[in-house]
Every structure is written in C-alpha cells, then in structure tokens.
Amino acid sequence: MSNEISHRKRPKGSEEKRSAILDAAVTVFSRKGFANARIEDIARQAGIGKGTVYLYFPDKESLFKxxxxxxxxxxxxxxDRFLSEEDTSPRETMTTVYDMIDTHILQSEKRHxxxxxxxxxxxxPDIAAYYHTNIVSRGLDLLRKLLIRADxxxxxxxQHALKVPQMVFAPVVMSVIWNALFARFESIDTHAAFQFYLDSLFQSADGA
Amino acid sequence: MSNEISHRKRPKGSEEKRSAILDAAVTVFSRKGFANARIEDIARQAGIGKGTVYLYFPDKESLFKxxxxxxxxxxxxxxDRFLSEEDTSPRETMTTVYDMIDTHILQSEKRHxxxxxxxxxxxxPDIAAYYHTNIVSRGLDLLRKLLIRADxxxxxxxQHALKVPQMVFAPVVMSVIWNALFARFESIDTHAAFQFYLDSLFQSADGA
Amino acid sequence: MSNEISHRKRPKGSEEKRSAILDAAVTVFSRKGFANARIEDIARQAGIGKGTVYLYFPDKESLFKxxxxxxxxxxxxxxDRFLSEEDTSPRETMTTVYDMIDTHILQSEKRHxxxxxxxxxxxxPDIAAYYHTNIVSRGLDLLRKLLIRADxxxxxxxQHALKVPQMVFAPVVMSVIWNALFARFESIDTHAAFQFYLDSLFQSADGA
Amino acid sequence: MSNEISHRKRPKGSEEKRSAILDAAVTVFSRKGFANARIEDIARQAGIGKGTVYLYFPDKESLFKxxxxxxxxxxxxxxDRFLSEEDTSPRETMTTVYDMIDTHILQSEKRHxxxxxxxxxxxxPDIAAYYHTNIVSRGLDLLRKLLIRADxxxxxxxQHALKVPQMVFAPVVMSVIWNALFARFESIDTHAAFQFYLDSLFQSADGA
DNA sequence: CATGAATGAGGTTTCATTCAT
DNA sequence: GATGAATGAAACCTCATTCAT
Structure with a gap:
C-alpha cells in the first residue's frame, strides 16, 4: 500500500513523518542492505528532504534500529498472550501462532x-543482545513450556524437539531467506512448511 | 591436495598465498560483512601489502565470490555422490549427509x-543465480528423489515434506544463523536439530 | 549574459560556483595537464571542498569536457556569422576573423x-570526434568557400591553399603551442604571423 | 617494421635492448600519452621484463626524455649542414629541408x-629549456639568416616572414597535430602545405 | 521546522619502483 | 644481468553528516 517506488506527497504530521521515514527505510534497506542504502534515497522515497531525516533519527544506525x-x-x-494460553491444546496454540506469523509477518512488508x-x-551486536534478552530468550521459554506441556x-x-526449541522458527527463517535469495527462480511453499512442522512436532495423544 | 601444476604463471608459493588471502578474507568478511571489510585489513591479516591482494583477485567483489x-x-x-546412492535406506543416506554437513561445514571454518x-x-544477484542453478536446484532435485523413494x-x-524439500536444509541454516547472532548468549543444539529432523522426515516402514 | 533562468534546480550562486570551478580547472589543468591535475587542487583553487566539485560535474573527465x-x-x-558574410572581400573577412581570434582567444584566458x-x-577520442563534426569540418567548409570566392x-x-584550408589555423595553433613551450625564452610575434598569412593567402585582384 | 603489436622475441645485445625499449616506448607513449603509459606495457611490448627497463633507464621520466x-x-x-649552405638559392634550400622533414619525420615513426x-x-619544463637552447633557437637563427639572404x-x-621565422615550422606542426586529432575523419594534404609555404615565403627575384 | 549545498573522511584501485631470486 | 612479485603512495569518488538559510 505504501511501498510504491513513486515519491509520495509530503506527509504533514510529525508522527506521520517519522513513520513515512521508517516505511521508506524498509524499502531502501531491503533493496540495498544497510551499508549500501543512502540516506538521501530514503529521504526521497519518503518525499522529504535529506536533512529532515536527521530531525527524527540521530544517525543512520539509529534509524535502522x-x-x-x-x-x-x-x-x-x-x-506473549497466545503462547501463555494453557487451556488450548499445544497444537492448536502453535497453529494459531504460525497463522499469526504468516499473516502479520510473511504476508506483510514486515518480512523485509x-x-x-x-x-x-x-x-x-548490541541489537542482537537486546533482542535476545527481550524477545528471543523469552520466546524460547514460552515455547519450551509449550513443548513440555505437549509432552x-x-x-x-x-523428544529431540525439547532440546532445540529454536527449530520452531525454522519455517519462518527458511521462508524469509529462501525468498530473499531465490524467489526469482523458484518459490517455497511456506504453508506446507508450517504443516510439515506441525506434523513433526505433534501427534495425537494416542500416538497416531 | 591443492598442489597440482598451477594454472597460471604464479610460481611456487603462489597458491599458498592465494589461500592465505582467502583465509584472511573469511576472517575479515565474517567479522565485518562485505561492505565494511577493508581490503587493507584483509591484506594485513594475511601478512601482505594492500596491493598484493590485487595480484590475486581483480577486485573486492571477485575476492568475495x-x-x-x-x-x-x-x-x-x-x-552428489551420496545423495544418488540408491541401495541404502533414505534415512541412512540422510543421516550420512547430515553427518557430512556437520563435519565439513558446521564444525569447520566454512560455517563462516x-x-x-x-x-x-x-x-x-549473480552469485545467487549461479548457485541456485548449479547447486541448490540440483540438490533439491536429489532430495526430492530421495523423499519420493522414502515415500x-x-x-x-x-506428505508435506515432499512439497518443501528446502526444509531439509533448515537445521543447517538455523544453526548457522543462530550461532552468528546469538552464540554469545545461548547455544543451539545442532545435533538435536538433526535428530529432530530425521525423526520428522522418516518413520520405520511399519508406520511406528 | 549567463543569467538566464537556469536549467536545473541549483539556486542563486550556483551558476557562479560552476563558473568558479571551471575557472579553477583552467588554471590547474593548464599547469599540470589533465592526468596530473588533482580534483582536490581544483577545489582548493576554487575555494571549495573536494566533494563540491562532484555536485557540479559527475567526474573529472566531464569537468574537462x-x-x-x-x-x-x-x-x-x-x-559562423562572419565567415558567411559574402558582401565583404575575402581578405577583409579573414582579417576580421583573425582579429576576433586574437582578441577572444589568444589574448584571453581561453588560449589555455x-x-x-x-x-x-x-x-x-570522443571529444575529437565531436569537435571535428561540429566545429572543425564546418569551419573548414566555410573557409573553403571563402578561398574559392577569393580565387x-x-x-x-x-592554388595550394585550396587543398589545405587547415593551414589557415596555423597562426593560431603555432602561437598557442609556441607560447606553451617557449614563451619563457623567446616570444612569438603573433600579429606578424597573421599578417604573413594574409599576405600569403591573398593578393590584390590585379595580381600585385 | 618494429612497431607491431605482437610481443617480440627477446633481444639480446645490451644496446639492442636499450633500443628495443625506446621503440616500445614510442608505441606505448604515442598510444596512451606519458601519464597513461604503463612501464609494464612498454616492457611487454619490448619483449622484456618490467624490472629490466630500470636497468637501462632510472625512471619513467628519463625514459621519456x-x-x-x-x-x-x-x-x-x-x-645544421643544409641550412648553412649558402651557394644554393634559399627556396631550393628550403625545399630540401622540407623534403628531409617529410621523409625523415612525417613519413617515419618519428612523427609520433x-x-x-x-x-x-x-x-x-626542463626538456623545453634544453631543446629551446640547443635546437629551436639555433634552428631559428639559421632560418632567419636564410630569410635575410632571400630578402x-x-x-x-x-617582410612579415622575417619577424616570425617560427612559422616556417607551421606545416610540420599542423600536419602532426591534425593527424593526431583528426586523421580518422579527414586527411590533411601535407605536400600542398609545404608547397603553399614555399609559395608564401618566396617569389622569383623579379617579383613574379 | 525543513532543506539541500557543502564538506572531507574513508575506501577502492592503480602503478612506478624495489629487490630477492 | 633479468625478472616479476610485492609494495604503498596517491588519486578518484561516495556519502553520512552538518548548518546556513
């Protein structure tokens, strides 16, 4: 909706402008990578002047963060909310999580x-540290609990799944990377990947 | 092993020096990424002068490639050799492949x-195109055959596995990425990932 | 004279700065030649920063062109205007042309x-091609007509003059080159050269 | 005879090699100009190693000189010899000089x-000084004497010719420069230029 | 607030020159 | 003597960042 190549008309409100810059940044960083993205391109894409970017973000790195x-x-x-639900079956919970990821990440601009x-x-490294502490390790804890409950x-x-809860993210990571590198040549069936994972993780309680 | 009659005119220590540059390049590219790696750093790491790098590689991009x-x-x-074997069971073949990957990539400097x-x-994009054509798509073909044979x-x-043979690489990709981002904070149990995958892909013929 | 509505977006002092860079470039290129002129020297000579040059000219070669x-x-x-005049005598026309060249080129900074x-x-080679097509060959055509009219x-x-209209430029070329190489040691009498040429090319109609 | 593009077989004698380097240098300097000629190209053209050039000439500039x-x-x-001859008519002398220049310079590799x-x-500047002192000013003196004798x-x-003896070289200079810049597009009739000059400088004693 | 002209640090690449073999 | 691998100074050009308007 907002990632055309055309230069949009000037956004007005301050928060709007911040958000326009971020939108533009996704586009440009995605296309070029952090190092090769030029602040000027991001500004143009956002429909504002180069200097304006610096009114909203102190430097290129902060913008990226x-x-x-x-x-x-x-x-x-x-x-947080979904993974903690304890009254639904683990497979149902996980199915919901995968659906959410599919809808809100893989299908949206956020995949970039x-x-x-x-x-x-x-x-x-400081981004990595921050997100490991605040997101990844918390997510893994929730996943571990889910898997233990399933067990x-x-x-x-x-049983191996318990030792590598990280693999639960594999369909997401693989899908994103595959598409980044090879989407031009060959698609990846993300839904099948999710299904394969659900089949791999869970069985009905009678072992079938 | 790499001591055949050399292709070009470079004398004696030449192939060793080329190797030394490549080794240095792994280190520096790994630490900084392509864009932030300075040729001068690679040269210093290799114990040679900046200009010498250009005697062996025409430019930074070629060095990377x-x-x-x-x-x-x-x-x-x-x-190629292993995946084509048809007289061993698919699970055994896959186990061997995973072992090979573990030994020759994940445990070696090649993981970088x-x-x-x-x-x-x-x-x-040209690297991506080249490797998709010559490696990835061929690998996927072999894997598809293997999975069909297993089926x-x-x-x-x-059955979902047949639609996303790419997922077979998930343990490798996840392991490499996890370690790149989070190894400092938390390890990933790569062997468990491989086991989990083997369990996910294969069952004994009686369905157990 | 050069204050029309400017082509591009550069504001006010922009055309002046472009000019200043070109002026500085004459000085530095003249002193060092194209290959040995450093962009930084041109910038310093123009009283601006190195990067600024690149805001006005995409690269060194374009600046030169x-x-x-x-x-x-x-x-x-x-x-164009003068050589086409047909109602003045060829010698008068040529005299005027030589005067113009003397005033506007040899006596000005343009001689550099x-x-x-x-x-x-x-x-x-592309400059040479461009100027041959657009200037030199057109100039020669006009000169040939002039000489034929005189004849x-x-x-x-x-009659030999008709076969080498290029020689009409000899006084200019000789003067410029002599001064570039030997002005320090010995001057060249450019006016005498022009007079010599007029005497060489033309005689009064009665053959005197 | 010796300015093909092919890499010749190794010359042996020392003086021969010096001369091979000079031959190669004409070719390469002509094609690229001083600044853009690479010593390595000259060496290859001469059929010798790069370092060998430095055994015969201390540096690039000396080689050029x-x-x-x-x-x-x-x-x-x-x-020297011809211009001093006083028993031939000035026009004959000058005709001989032009013939010599045509044969030994314009028609030979020396024109480059x-x-x-x-x-x-x-x-x-030091080359210019040297040649002005030793060649150009001496040549002009001889020419002046010749013109005075003709007078x-x-x-x-x-009479204007007496004030700009330099113009006697105009056909040579114009021919060399024209060919360097525009030979591809249009030739210059060097012989007509010489004839035109002889006609311009001299008349028969009776004024005809 | 917004702008974009100006800046100069920094990185790639070339090539004259050296020197060990 | 001859070589060419190695070197590093030097120059082009880019672009994050600043600041006068």
Whole structure:
C-alpha cells in the first residue's frame, strides 16, 4: 500500500513523518542492505528532504534500529498472550501462532524487516543482545513450556524437539531467506512448511 | 591436495598465498560483512601489502565470490555422490549427509562462509543465480528423489515434506544463523536439530 | 549574459560556483595537464571542498569536457556569422576573423583551453570526434568557400591553399603551442604571423 | 617494421635492448600519452621484463626524455649542414629541408615522437629549456639568416616572414597535430602545405 | 521546522619502483 | 644481468553528516 517506488506527497504530521521515514527505510534497506542504502534515497522515497531525516533519527544506525524495533515490538505483545494460553491444546496454540506469523509477518512488508534482522544483525551486536534478552530468550521459554506441556499430554512426537526449541522458527527463517535469495527462480511453499512442522512436532495423544 | 601444476604463471608459493588471502578474507568478511571489510585489513591479516591482494583477485567483489566458490565447490562433489546412492535406506543416506554437513561445514571454518552466503548473497544477484542453478536446484532435485523413494518405501512421515524439500536444509541454516547472532548468549543444539529432523522426515516402514 | 533562468534546480550562486570551478580547472589543468591535475587542487583553487566539485560535474573527465565546451561554443557562433558574410572581400573577412581570434582567444584566458584541446584531445577520442563534426569540418567548409570566392575574384595567391584550408589555423595553433613551450625564452610575434598569412593567402585582384 | 603489436622475441645485445625499449616506448607513449603509459606495457611490448627497463633507464621520466633525444639529435645534424649552405638559392634550400622533414619525420615513426614533444613538453619544463637552447633557437637563427639572404636577393615575398621565422615550422606542426586529432575523419594534404609555404615565403627575384 | 549545498573522511584501485631470486 | 612479485603512495569518488538559510 505504501511501498510504491513513486515519491509520495509530503506527509504533514510529525508522527506521520517519522513513520513515512521508517516505511521508506524498509524499502531502501531491503533493496540495498544497510551499508549500501543512502540516506538521501530514503529521504526521497519518503518525499522529504535529506536533512529532515536527521530531525527524527540521530544517525543512520539509529534509524535502522528503530526500524527493527517498530516491526518487532508489536509482534511480541501478541506472542506473549497466545503462547501463555494453557487451556488450548499445544497444537492448536502453535497453529494459531504460525497463522499469526504468516499473516502479520510473511504476508506483510514486515518480512523485509525480519530478513534485515537476520542478515544485518550480526554486524550490530548490541541489537542482537537486546533482542535476545527481550524477545528471543523469552520466546524460547514460552515455547519450551509449550513443548513440555505437549509432552506431558503425550502429544510431542520427538523428544529431540525439547532440546532445540529454536527449530520452531525454522519455517519462518527458511521462508524469509529462501525468498530473499531465490524467489526469482523458484518459490517455497511456506504453508506446507508450517504443516510439515506441525506434523513433526505433534501427534495425537494416542500416538497416531 | 591443492598442489597440482598451477594454472597460471604464479610460481611456487603462489597458491599458498592465494589461500592465505582467502583465509584472511573469511576472517575479515565474517567479522565485518562485505561492505565494511577493508581490503587493507584483509591484506594485513594475511601478512601482505594492500596491493598484493590485487595480484590475486581483480577486485573486492571477485575476492568475495572466489571465497564462496572455494567453500562450496568441494561440498558439491561429496553431496552428489551420496545423495544418488540408491541401495541404502533414505534415512541412512540422510543421516550420512547430515553427518557430512556437520563435519565439513558446521564444525569447520566454512560455517563462516556459509553464513556470508546467506547474509550477503541477496546483494549479489549473480552469485545467487549461479548457485541456485548449479547447486541448490540440483540438490533439491536429489532430495526430492530421495523423499519420493522414502515415500514409496512407506518411510516418509508427512506428505508435506515432499512439497518443501528446502526444509531439509533448515537445521543447517538455523544453526548457522543462530550461532552468528546469538552464540554469545545461548547455544543451539545442532545435533538435536538433526535428530529432530530425521525423526520428522522418516518413520520405520511399519508406520511406528 | 549567463543569467538566464537556469536549467536545473541549483539556486542563486550556483551558476557562479560552476563558473568558479571551471575557472579553477583552467588554471590547474593548464599547469599540470589533465592526468596530473588533482580534483582536490581544483577545489582548493576554487575555494571549495573536494566533494563540491562532484555536485557540479559527475567526474573529472566531464569537468574537462565542460571546460572545453565552455570555451569553444561561444566562438562558434561568432565565426559562423562572419565567415558567411559574402558582401565583404575575402581578405577583409579573414582579417576580421583573425582579429576576433586574437582578441577572444589568444589574448584571453581561453588560449589555455585551446592549448589543452590541442595537447589532450588525442586522449579523448570522443571529444575529437565531436569537435571535428561540429566545429572543425564546418569551419573548414566555410573557409573553403571563402578561398574559392577569393580565387574567383582573382585574389587567391596560391592554388595550394585550396587543398589545405587547415593551414589557415596555423597562426593560431603555432602561437598557442609556441607560447606553451617557449614563451619563457623567446616570444612569438603573433600579429606578424597573421599578417604573413594574409599576405600569403591573398593578393590584390590585379595580381600585385 | 618494429612497431607491431605482437610481443617480440627477446633481444639480446645490451644496446639492442636499450633500443628495443625506446621503440616500445614510442608505441606505448604515442598510444596512451606519458601519464597513461604503463612501464609494464612498454616492457611487454619490448619483449622484456618490467624490472629490466630500470636497468637501462632510472625512471619513467628519463625514459621519456631519452626517447625525445633519440629522435631529435640526428635531425639536428642534418639541419645544421643544409641550412648553412649558402651557394644554393634559399627556396631550393628550403625545399630540401622540407623534403628531409617529410621523409625523415612525417613519413617515419618519428612523427609520433614529435607529437609527444608538442603535447607533453609543456609538463617537462626542463626538456623545453634544453631543446629551446640547443635546437629551436639555433634552428631559428639559421632560418632567419636564410630569410635575410632571400630578402637580400629580392626573393622574400613578405617582410612579415622575417619577424616570425617560427612559422616556417607551421606545416610540420599542423600536419602532426591534425593527424593526431583528426586523421580518422579527414586527411590533411601535407605536400600542398609545404608547397603553399614555399609559395608564401618566396617569389622569383623579379617579383613574379 | 525543513532543506539541500557543502564538506572531507574513508575506501577502492592503480602503478612506478624495489629487490630477492 | 633479468625478472616479476610485492609494495604503498596517491588519486578518484561516495556519502553520512552538518548548518546556513
């Protein structure tokens, strides 16, 4: 909706402008990567002047970090709520989580931000630290609990899953990376990946 | 092993020096990423002068591409051979493949190169095209055959796997990325990931 | 004179600055030649920063070409007008042309640019092609007509002149080159050269 | 004979090699200009190693200067002899000189060196000084005497010629420069230029 | 607030020159 | 003597950032 190539008309309100810059940044960072993105391109894409970017973000790195934050924070709230639900079956919970991820990340412009996190975060150790502490490790804790609950109910197919809860994210990561590198040549069936994972993680309580 | 009659005119220590530059390049590219790696740093790391790098590689991009090639090409030969074996059970074959990957990539310095491929390749579309054609799509073909054979033998656990053979690489990709971003904070149990995958893909022929 | 509505978006002092850069470029290119002139020297000479040069000219070569164009284009307009005059005697016309060249080129800073054209143009084949097509061959055509008209009026001294109209430029070229190489040691009497040429080309109609 | 593009077989004798380097230098300097000629190209063209050039010439500049010297010195000897002849008519003498120049310079590879002198000498003030003192001013003296002698015999057409003896070289300079810049597009009739000059300088003693 | 002209640090690449073999 | 691998100074050009308007 807002990531055409055309230069949009000047946004007015201050918060709107901040958000226009972030939108433009996703586009440009996605296309070029952090190092090759020019602030001037982001400004033009946002329909504002180059100097204006610096009224909203102190420097290029902060802009990138804000971008990541703007994408990740809303996700966390949802996740928190759903993963803690204990009155639904683990498979149902996980199905819901995957649906949410599919809808709110993979199908939205946010998938670009997730890709940028994956490809650029190793060069921003402080971002990595921040998100590990605040998001990843908390997410893994919730997942571990979910898997343990599934195991207790006899629904966990492989004990190995308990040792690598990170793999639950594999369909997301693989989908994002595959599309970044090879979408031009060959698509990846993300839904099948989710289904495959649900089948891999869970079985009905009778072991079938 | 790499001491054949050299292709070009460079004398004696030449191939060793080329190697030294590539080794230095892994280190520096890994630490800084392609864009932030300075040729001068690579040269210093290799213990040579800045200009010397250009005697072996025409420019920074070629150096990077050669680096990727040097890591990937040997892998392909092995993979080809093993995946085509038809007289072993699919699970055994896959186990061997995972072992090979673990030994030759994840446990070696090559894991850094694989990470660089994943994180930088989207900015080198021609590398992506080359490796998709020559490696990835061929690998997927072999995997598809393997999975179909497993299915024919009643050993494939989920039909969904057939639609996303890419997911077979998930343990490798996840391991590499996790370690790049979060190894400092929390390890990932790569072996458990492989086991989980084998359990997910295959069941004994009687469905157990 | 150069204060029309400017083509691009550069505001107020912009055309002045472009001019200042071109002026500085004449000085530095003249002193050092194209290859040995450093952009930084030109910038310093113009009283601006190195990067500023690149706001006005995309690269060093373009700067050089613009420099040549800025000197040559105004000349052409004049020349066109005068050489086509058919109601004055050829000798008078040629006298006027030589006067114009003397005033507007040899006595002005433009003589440096003409020298640069002569000394550097062989390394810019596209400049040579452009100026041959647009200036030199057109100038020669006009000169040929002039000489033929003189011949028809019985005023051409030597038929050989018709075969090498290029020699009409000899006083200019010789003067520019002599001064570039030997002005320090010995002057060249440019006016005598022009007079010699007029005497060589033309005689009164009665053959005297 | 010796300016093909192919890499010749190794010359052996020391003087031969010096001369091979000079031959190669003409070719390469002509094609690229002083600044853009690479020592390595000259060496390859001469069929020797890069370092070998430095056994014969201390640096690039010296090589260039030696090149010019090798072309100019032999010319001087001839010129001296002919111009001083007083028992032939000035026009005959000048005709001979022009013939010599045509044969030994314009028709030979030396024309490239003359061009290089013209185009590069302004950036080598010491070369200019040397040749002005030793060649140009001496040549002009001889020419002045010749013209005065012609005048005394009533054979000088225009008194202006006495004031700009430099113009006697105009056909040479114009021919060399024209060919350097525009030979691809349009030729210059050098012989007509010489004839035009002889007609311009001299008349028969009776004024015809 | 907004702008974009101006700046100069920084990185890539070239190539004259050296020197160990 | 001859070589060419190695070097690093030097120059082009880019772009994040500043600041006068």
């Amino acid at each position: 804000s971008l990541v934050a703007s994408a990740v924070e809303p996700i966390l709230e949802h996740a 931000i997730i890709r940028l996190m994956i490809t650029e975060m190793s060069y921003f 207790a109910r006899g629904e966990l197919r492989s | 050669s680096l990727v090639a040097s890591a990937v090409e040997p892998i392909l030969e092995h993979a 190169i694989i990470r660089l491929m994943i994180t930088e390749m989207s900015y080198f 024919a033998r009643g050993e494939l656990r989920s | 613009s420099l040549v164009a800025s000197a040559v284009e105004p000349i052409l307009e004049h020349a 640019i003409i020298r640069l054209m002569i000394t550097e143009m062989s390394y810019f 028809a009026r019985g005023e051409l001294r030597s | 030696s090149l010019v010297a090798s072309a100019v010195e032999p010319i001087l000897e001839h010129a 060196i003359i061009r290089l002198m013209i185009t590069e000498m302004s950036y080598f 005394a015999r009533g054979e000088l057409r225009s």
